[in-house]
Amino acid sequence: MNLFRPFQNPSPIASPAAFSALYERNRLPVFRYIYGLTGGPQDDVEDLTAETFMRAWKARQHFDGEADAATGWLIRIARRLVIDDYRRRKARPVGKPDEAGSAAATPEQNALDSEQQQRLLALLAELTDEQREMLVLRYWLGWRVSAVAAQLGMTENNVSVTIHRTLARLRQSWTQSQEN
Amino acid sequence: MSPNAIPNEEQIEALLSEVRLEPGAKLERRLRSAPWTPQAAARRRGVAVLSIALLALALLMAGTPLGRAWAEQFFHFFPTATSNSFPLSTQEMEMAAVPGQSVQPIFDVKIAPVSPWASRNLIGGQAMITPVPLAGCDDPILAYQFACQAANAEALAGFQAKHLPGDTNDWFFKGAWGIQETQEIWFSYQAVSFLGTHANLTISQGVGDFPAEDKWSAVPESAIKSVHVGDYPAEYVQGGFVVFSGTTAAVWSSDDLSQRLRWKEGQRWFEIDEENAYWLKPGVADLVALAKSMTYERGAYQQRVNPNDMTSFKDAETVTGFDLLEPGLLPEDFHLANLRYDAKAQELRAQYLFKGALYLPHAGGLVVTETPLGAVSPDRLPEAHLLDATGRSPLGDGIGIYMLAPSKEPWTMDDSFTVWKPDVPQLIWKQGGLLVEMYYYAVPDYGGRLNESDMLTIAKSFK
Numbered sequence: 001m002n003l004f005r006p007f008q009n010p011s012p013i014a015s016p017a018a019f020s021a022l023y024e025r026n027r028l029p030v031f032r033y034i035y036g037l038t039g040g041p042q043d044d045v046e047d048l049t050a051e052t053f054m055r056a057w058k059a060r061q062h063f064d065g066e067a068d069a070a071t072g073w074l075i076r077i078a079r080r081l082v083i084d085d086y087r088r089r090k091a092r093p094v095g096k097p098d099e100a101g102s103a104a105a106t107p108e109q110n111a112l113d114s115e116q117q118q119r120l121l122a123l124l125a126e127l128t129d130e131q132r133e134m135l136v137l138r139y140w141l142g143w144r145v146s147a148v149a150a151q152l153g154m155t156e157n158n159v160s161v162t163i164h165r166t167l168a169r170l171r172q173s174w175t176q177s178q179e180n
Numbered sequence: 181m182s183p184n185a186i187p188n189e190e191q192i193e194a195l196l197s198e199v200r201l202e203p204g205a206k207l208e209r210r211l212r213s214a215p216w217t218p219q220a221a222a223r224r225r226g227v228a229v230l231s232i233a234l235l236a237l238a239l240l241m242a243g244t245p246l247g248r249a250w251a252e253q254f255f256h257f258f259p260t261a262t263s264n265s266f267p268l269s270t271q272e273m274e275m276a277a278v279p280g281q282s283v284q285p286i287f288d289v290k291i292a293p294v295s296p297w298a299s300r301n302l303i304g305g306q307a308m309i310t311p312v313p314l315a316g317c318d319d320p321i322l323a324y325q326f327a328c329q330a331a332n333a334e335a336l337a338g339f340q341a342k343h344l345p346g347d348t349n350d351w352f353f354k355g356a357w358g359i360q361e362t363q364e365i366w367f368s369y370q371a372v373s374f375l376g377t378h379a380n381l382t383i384s385q386g387v388g389d390f391p392a393e394d395k396w397s398a399v400p401e402s403a404i405k406s407v408h409v410g411d412y413p414a415e416y417v418q419g420g421f422v423v424f425s426g427t428t429a430a431v432w433s434s435d436d437l438s439q440r441l442r443w444k445e446g447q448r449w450f451e452i453d454e455e456n457a458y459w460l461k462p463g464v465a466d467l468v469a470l471a472k473s474m475t476y477e478r479g480a481y482q483q484r485v486n487p488n489d490m491t492s493f494k495d496a497e498t499v500t501g502f503d504l505l506e507p508g509l510l511p512e513d514f515h516l517a518n519l520r521y522d523a524k525a526q527e528l529r530a531q532y533l534f535k536g537a538l539y540l541p542h543a544g545g546l547v548v549t550e551t552p553l554g555a556v557s558p559d560r561l562p563e564a565h566l567l568d569a570t571g572r573s574p575l576g577d578g579i580g581i582y583m584l585a586p587s588k589e590p591w592t593m594d595d596s597f598t599v600w601k602p603d604v605p606q607l608i609w610k611q612g613g614l615l616v617e618m619y620y621y622a623v624p625d626y627g628g629r630l631n632e633s634d635m636l637t638i639a640k641s642f643k
Contacts, residue, residue: 019216031203046207050214057215116187120195139196167189175186 011063013070019060023053026074029141033075036136037082039125048085052078072151075137123173131166138163210458213437257390257415257442257449261398265431268423289511289628291637324491326353326483333358333365339387341365342450342474346482350460351381353483363387371457372488379457383474385450390442396421400432407441407464409450409471414443416464441467450474490519500528502552505612507532508641511628514546526555534628546630546638549617556615607635611642 013022031049038045056063056077063073124132130152137148138159149159187195317328326343334341336358344367347353351369358365369381398421405416419434441452441464452467485495493504496519510532517533533545607618618639620630 016216023211023214023216027203027207031207032201035201042204043206046203046210049203049207050210053211053214053216117195117199120192121199135196139193140199140201142197164189167192170192171187171189174192178186 011061012066013060013063019057022056022070022074026071027053029071030074030078032140033136034078034082036124036140037079037129037133038085039121044085048078048081052081055081072147075151079133119174119177120170123170123177126173127166127169131162131169134159134163135166213435213458217435256399256401256404257444258399258404258417258440259393259397260401260404261395261421261432264400265429266395266421267429287628289630289634291509291634292512294507294510294516324355326356326481327478329353329356330367330478330481332356333367336360337363337365337386339363339365340476341367341385342448342476343367343383343478343481344369344470345473345475345477345480347484347486348470350457352486352489354489362391364391370486370489371460372486373459379460380453380455381457381470382453383450383470384453385448387447388449390449390451396430403432403434405464407468409441409443409468412443412445414441414468414471416441416467418464439464439467441471443471487521487523490521491516493519495519496521496528496530500526502526502614503612504528504550505614505616505642507548507638508643509638511546511630511634511638517545525551527551545621547619547621550614553610553613553615607639609639616642 013019027049030052031045034048034052035042035045038048052074056074059077063070065073124135127135134148134152137143137151138145143151145156145159145163148154149156152159154162316322317331322328330341330343333356337360341356344351344353347369350371352371354368354370356365356367364384364386367383369383371379371381373379399417399419403417403419407414407416416439418439419432420438421430422433423430437458438453438455439462440454443450450471452471454462454467485499487499490496490499493506497504499521511534513534514532515534516530518529518531520529520531521527522529528550530548530550531545532548606620607616609616616639618635620635
């Protein structure tokens, strides 16, 4: 059993120039993904985004996929960081929007175009982590269902059905929140 | 759509797609000098290695008449560079090409009783601390306290040192070294971000002139900023010589994440060198403030326990407030390298590394976390219960120890580098009101392998 991965072909993102291009391409998706999973606040999301790329940089020699696959790799790093961060800060559960942010408009709230988007963000926090991650990948990052399925290790049909049910649940939650 | 209207699924999809959250300026600021920028990347790969070796060379030169004469010909506190770049020698290029990691052969480790001495001051297998005849300093815990470290350094260097009056809000004392040959004393401080990133602050001082240094430590005259430390003239520089990837010359970069402050007080020279504290963003005013606060008053030193870098379980128990478990056995030549406490999670993390390892926080090795059962989050307890149900090799005295299945991920990451892990030996058990988790991550430059039997042997030795 080898505990160390043998060095193979050079990583396509090993050079500073290649990694810099990777950062430019993926800065926004990684930020949105982390935001979607954690619910903010923006400062923490930016810290985690920065840390994602710092860790990716340190691990770049071990990435041996095609450059196009690096986004999924970054998302896995981000996911792990979010989990680690959650364990560090159990006082603020993953997926719950920053409650302090409800009193005054935060930068991210200002970025939301409508009251409905803000309500939608609050309802996302009530979903399971898996449901929320799926919606974030599909709609915030604009991934195809096949890519979401590959990332999460699920079948395309399973992803489609789950997304459909999650949207229905969101609508139901919306109705209930309106009635209350 | 009216704000009060209830959207259907298609409209919810549209709303989701229209969310356009953008990162702010903070992200850009944090990553402006990120390692993949040319200057930082080059420094990371090559200059760190070169600096250590060349610093040793410079210190050696300082002890020679030639070196002193060389230093004296400069007007500035910093040696001035005649150019913003210089070519690398063949030897320097070879040194810059030294890989950061190496693949080592795998071998089965032996299990041995724990040595009381921590490894944190053992670098490259050479002891950086020599016990001195100061009362109590032969105690493994007291030896790392400021008083003993400073006394040891002063005994070696032969003069009384000036130092910070105590740990600051950001900087925690880490160690002191005296260099007999060049009559220098170094005080090392460390800051840790909430994400675990480390930064270093070194306060060095000596008698006479600044040590003669090489071209790597030289500074273009235009980069030198004149300031004052109290009544004393001082000089401040931000930046350093770096090597861009694929080039054969070193060039000056003012964007480099390092800064230095130099001044003289009579026949005594001082330097404060800060590196990598990007989240604190200290500037010239902060370094000058630190310099002005320095004192010769030893008794007044206020040392705080750094919860991110504790050296003893005694300190850890004071910080955590609960009784901790310590192993009686470890892999042979392994020592306690670091104790960290996450107050929010109430999790104590102990890291053990082999003697001679560079001290790399979170870099792997044997990692043990201890958390009071009452504070274990629900997302971890069900996992433990599930494992309980597997019935894997429970030990005596009601202690359940279970080997986890191999990791589904072929690799994992820690703060410093990625390690390959077809499977990571991992045990979870309950003991003394604690949930204890023990992992073993293989680390480069070691290559030892722990099997399930080894893990169980170590686990049984906890008390």
